[in-house]
Amino acid sequence: MEQLAFPRYDAYKPSGADSQLLSYDLLTYGEALLSLGMRVREAQGDPNIARSAFEHAGDALEAVVSKGDPSDSQKDFISLLSSSAFHMAGLSARAYSMLHASINEGNLSRIEKALALLIVRSLDALEQEIVTWRLDGSANEQALINSIAESAENVDQDDETNPIIAAIDEALEEHFLSGLGTYLTALQTGQVELVSSAISILRNGLESAATLNMVPQWWCFRLASHLIDDLWKSSFHQVLPRNPLGETEPDWLALRDLFIASMYKRSRAEIELWPSQIEAARRTTDSHDDLVVSLPTSAGKTRIAELCILRCLSEGKRVVFITPLRALSAQTEAGLQRTFTPLGKYVSALYGSIGTSSFESDMLKARDIVVATPEKFDFALRNDPSIIDDVGLIVLDEGHMIGFGEREVRYEVQVQRLLKREDADQRRIVCLSAILPDGDQFDDFVDWLRRDKEGGAVTCDWKPTRVRYGQIMWRNNRARLELAVGDESPYVPTFFNARAATKGTRKKLFPNGQQELVLATTWRLLEDGHSVLIYCPERRSVNAYPELIVRLNKQGLLNSALEHDPSEIASALAIGREWFGNNHPILMCLELGVAIHHGALPKAVSERS
Template sequence: MASTIEEIEQSISEAIAPGFRNRLLERGLARSMIWVDGELPEGAPMFAEKLSYDLLSYGYSLLSLAIRLRDLGGNEDLCRTAFEKSATAITDVIHNGNPEDLEKGFHKVLASSAFHLGRYSAKAFSLIQSNLENQNLSLIEELFSLLMLRQFDQIEVMVLQWKASGEGSDESLSERLETEIDQLNQITNTDDEPEEYGISSIEIPIVQQAITDNYFSSIFEFLFALETGSQDLLDKAISRIDISLTICGELNLLPQWWVLRITKHLLKDLWDSSFHKVIPGPQNDGHDTDWNLLRWLFITSLYKRNKAEIDLWPSQLEGAKRAVKDDDDLVVSLPTSAGKTRIAELCILRCLAIGKLVLFITPLRALSAQTEYSLRKTFSPLGKTISSLYGSMGTSDFEQDVLRTQDIVVGTPEKLDFALRNDPTLIDDVGLVILDEGHMIGLSEREINYEVQIQRLLNRQDSNERRIVCLSAILPSGDQFEDFVGWLRQDKEGDAIQSDWRPTDLRFGEIVWQGLSQTARVDFTIGEVSEDNKI
């Protein structure tokens, strides 16, 4: 068995290579797409009878290797890939698989957690969110699932009900142990040691009860750590899990051992990407009182949502750290749904903390309405005002007053143009201009208008008092992109924020009609297009 970092990395590299074990993952995916309730349709290709066994063996072996590599401080990117591949293998067994499989719920929890550790929390959420109550889960598996689903209100209810019942208290467990030993002695009617007559059958369930109680306490402590930003509470939560892990290893409690082992790493992951950990604190620039208050209100309000929001995605980490730099004009170029809006929100938060107003420009009226709704949801609980300017031509006195007084104003380039032609001083107190859909700057009439309006903002004499943040889908790299970044940043030093990370993977499909047989073949490609990953 691989034991050193080098040996484990070599084992993982071999296991995740394209075509490993006769394209095991590709065969698993192909079968999962066509079978129904674990049965293949008539005329389907034949798959090996042991395919499910092979996939589970591969998935759990790879998951264990990834955890061991991380424990040893090995290559983190390799760990992430291994987590994602292991989750994929396990998922391909349960997706459209046998609904009567009693282990399906356990496999679903482990696959979801592996996706989460691979930084695919959206895939984890999608996999585990349905029919949770009918998955034959233990209490700790159910609580772990709620953690991944960010259902913190339900966790709180579940923990408080458990604690109120007293089932896991020391007194209850001690009393239960004594009672069951007395009953065993009466049955055996002997003075010999009870170990000879199955004492383990009494002890193990009681130990499992104690582990459940300790797990509930650790998760509750962790949630309090997320809410307050307390590293000490995180350390205590992980210490509790370590104690239970040792006991599960000694008593060979395998299901609990797996959940505890992965929980430990998930808690660390969530903490390292949490708002408290990533969003910079005091800046020592005279605005710390307002910044600390708004930062705390922002984190707390997101935590209290029905589906709690507590962490940042990999694509958002750099933007979150640069959000507090008031003179850092940003070009944020990320894939669709990779989290551009959250970076914009943090920039807005910082601007409001320094006492300035915010202007959010979108090139389309429909986008303006959508953006206004999203910003209201985030900033109204913080006591901030949000309004919009779009619609008819020209600007009324009321609309001009909106620009002067509202904390955040959402509008179109055309509306802003009308307003500023009327009175250029309307945005004197605006400290941040966010340009949405920057990739829509182009050659059509509307796209040219957008570019012209941006150029006017950049050419104002007070432009250095106003921060520019441009949000865009992925733009092609090269000289044109560098020129675009230099234009918006007015040739200041610094790079754009770029990432190719997505919350889920891409699948490219091609349907090929085969005329002679009157059938169609579907070819899917996972990730980047290549001959190695077609199925």
């Protein structure tokens, strides 16, 4: 079946009467596409058409919210519809961004807020909403009967405050929260029959809302039944088998269930796998399957590594996680500690100067999971080849750094030595990368790492966000922003203009030079509410920015980007002063809401900032 093409409506911003008319058209268009996507799914039609409909529905509804009337009382409900559409399109990050900032302050009914909490994975808050509603008792069967009986006479049937309508609304709320509560129990216990019960409850509520012509409630019931069905199919319960080898493995079952429970109890619950992760996740439980995982940045490679680690630990073996950069090692160590410390496992890191102490060697032999740079791991392995005798998994992060440069060759030689060890078959290798080459070169790499075993790499182009590529063109003291959105090329003719300093004696207009242009673009994006990361491929490029940012701030050209209470960064500033002293440019930047990071920063400073 041919892919349907839906027009985009996210690049226009009319005003006045035209704006109201376009908002209405976009709302109608978005709701129609959202409904179409759900009908395609219900008819088990082409999932690509359904996803395309959902994505374009989300775009249209998002445009109504961002470019329509900001005082519209329906704005928060439309945000909920847009978020639901993005979620069903597989764009969970965009779904989250539509709701997380306004979920508690927004103009949402109890049903709508409950659905929003499910989308943003605030499951603890959702449980509390359900418990509070239950304890209140106003929606139990007898209370509703009494409420209707007391107000059955002498009421205006068209009055929105009609007590009968209010009682019916409360009954639907009780039905909705009952369905979501049943589903949360399914997520906690893994009982698939509870999912069917939850969907049945929601569909009964859907029929009632349709009969009573209660449109917002009808949308919520319909969306919720689709969302929980989606979530369950991609949940850890469904993807991670209970018996990978076809037989009961008590250690695997215990660790698997504890892992799922710990993911559920995070402040933002992590209960499912993304489309990019499903295929790889199903292969993680085969300890003899050396994996090459090539996924885009932010598409979930680390979660795949975590599942491989989970399987290895369940077999009583240890793990070495190799990262090519010290800064990445620190980040990886923190992430793995967050995941595996609740499971009773110990994570440590080896990085820093060349060489290993006796303490580090002992740690490498004793910890469940060790994170190391290639140089550090290679030195330890040369001194004592037996330190990995009981290691069952080696994860190679940033596998694209196996190449022709001096450092890359060392990485490759180290992997080659691991593959040539006599006990290599007892040790699984998993390679992660976002930018491995295509074609024969990639196939050769996979065959080499998998030691010519049957089976290929895991690749996927899916991302949880939509990436827009843009570039700033600087001409005649004016910045033009050019974007690439699908097949379209929208642009902003004047993204910002050059301006003069308001303080000091500077005479040149700002921006002057590439670094200042980067900062001018950054602050313009901050004005639009974006978070910005400036990436520099070399540390010396990073070091050039702190003093420049501080100087431009003193000249009145860059405002503070700090939005929250300065006391929240007090501990980071205190630790930074211990390392750098007072008034260091890095600390002055932090006071402006700009965190500077590179591999040479002390670990205590980089973690706090």
